[in-house]
Amino acid sequence: MNANPATQSPARVDMFAAFRGLWRLHWQRQLAWKRLAVQFGLMGFFIFLSWHAIPSAEFHSPKMAQDVFFGWVIGFYFLTIVPLTCLNVCGSMVREEAAANTLCFFTTRPLKRSEMFLLFYLGNAAWLQLLFAIFTVLLFGIGFLHGIPGLMKLLPLMLATQFLAIMAWSALCAMLGMAHPRYIVVGILYGLLVEIGIANIPTNIHNLALSHHIQTLLSTHSEVELMFNWTPGSMPIALLCLGAATMIFLLLGAALFTWRELLPAQAAPEN
Numbered sequence: 393m394n395a396n397p398a399t400q401s402p403a404r405v406d407m408f409a410a411f412r413g414l415w416r417l418h419w420q421r422q423l424a425w426k427r428l429a430v431q432f433g434l435m436g437f438f439i440f441l442s443w444h445a446i447p448s449a450e451f452h453s454p455k456m457a458q459d460v461f462f463g464w465v466i467g468f469y470f471l472t473i474v475p476l477t478c479l480n481v482c483g484s485m486v487r488e489e490a491a492a493n494t495l496c497f498f499t500t501r502p503l504k505r506s507e508m509f510l511l512f513y514l515g516n517a518a519w520l521q522l523l524f525a526i527f528t529v530l531l532f533g534i535g536f537l538h539g540i541p542g543l544m545k546l547l548p549l550m551l552a553t554q555f556l557a558i559m560a561w562s563a564l565c566a567m568l569g570m571a572h573p574r575y576i577v578v579g580i581l582y583g584l585l586v587e588i589g590i591a592n593i594p595t596n597i598h599n600l601a602l603s604h605h606i607q608t609l610l611s612t613h614s615e616v617e618l619m620f621n622w623t624p625g626s627m628p629i630a631l632l633c634l635g636a637a638t639m640i641f642l643l644l645g646a647a648l649f650t651w652r653e654l655l656p657a658q659a660a661p662e663n
Contacts, residue, residue, distance in 0.1 A: 411511050418515040435527060438473075442534055449539035461540045462619045465531050466610065470554065471603065474524055475587075478561040479579040481520060483569035485512045486649060506646035509566070513642060517562040524554060546613050553609045556634050560602050563638045567645035570652065594623070602637060605630035 421427070445464050449457040486509070503511075528550060535543050568582070569575045591601035598604045608625035611617040617624060 411514060414511045415515050415518065418519060422519055431523070435530075438469075438527075439530055439534070442469075442531055446534055446538050446540070449541065454539070454541050457538065458540050458542060458615065459619050461535050461538075461543075462616055465528075465535070466550075466616065467620070469527075469531065470550070470557075471606070474554070474558065475561045475565075475583065477524075478520060478558060479565045479568070479576060482513065482516050482562040482565040483575040483579060485516050485566060485569065487569055487573070487575075505650045509570075509646045509649040510642065513562060513566050513645070516566075517559055520558050520562060521555060524558060525551060528554060542613075542615050546616065549610065549613055553606060556609070556631070557602070557606050560634050560638045560641070563641035563645065564602070567641045567648070570645050570648035599629075599633060602634065605633045 422431075442464060446461050447457045489512075529547075532543055532547050532550075564582075565575070565579060568579050572578050587601050587603040591598050591604045591607075604625070607620070607622045608630040609627065611620075611622045611624045612627065616622075
């Protein structure tokens with residue numbers, strides 16, 4: 393009779409099934425009526441402000457109305473509201489679970505911690521993509537109703553650039569959330585120093601800023617380029633840098649999540 397215990401083969405995990413399960417939990421949390429009421433309330437308030445902030449081309453110069461639309465939708469909404477929302481959502485994605493003492497439920501599953509971090513990121517990024525795609529279409533709908541010219545050409549470019557930007561910003565913010573409990577303060581300082589400061593330096597160092605590459609993509613629309621006075625760059629380089637930055641931030645965030653053990657008391661944000 394063999395006294396040796398039977399060896400068990402390691403469990404094999406279907407990553408797609410794991411993502412579906414995590415997405416289902418995330419979807420249920422986002423669709424909770426209190427959170428949904430807050431999100432749609434803020435969305436409705438911003439749409440209301442946008443309706444009154446964007447002038448009608450019927451009563452104003454079409455060029456002036458177009459410039460105001462670009463400044464509101466690209467300068468304020470896309471380059472300010474969207475990254476700050478990514479910072480709030482993805483920066484807290486792990487710390488929120490740890491603070492609620494539910495992170496142990498995920499880390500005891502037969503998944504590597506790096507894989508779990510990636511699933512957290514994909515779930516939150518997918519929700520942000522859906523939310524801001526709807527938001528952008530609504531804002532462009534206001535522009536169409538106000539007679540803003542040139543929007544049919546800009547909308548697909550805006551949606552494609554927004555997709556890449558949200559993936560990169562979400563990866564950066566997820567990494568910052570793992571790096572420091574004051575991730576919102578750190579993220580705002582990073583944005584001021586890198587995404588605004590370094591991005592406007594007219595040397596190759598501006599390639600370190602995600603916003604520079606986002607501006608390069610949007611500058612393919614000639615009227616946007618003229619309105620913001622952005623220097624057009626190379627689209628392939630911009631795409632390569634955004635993709636590489638997303639991967640680097642994800643690797644750093646996954647490494648921090650693998651090496652660090654967040655306890656509920658340590659995970660509470662100190663913003």
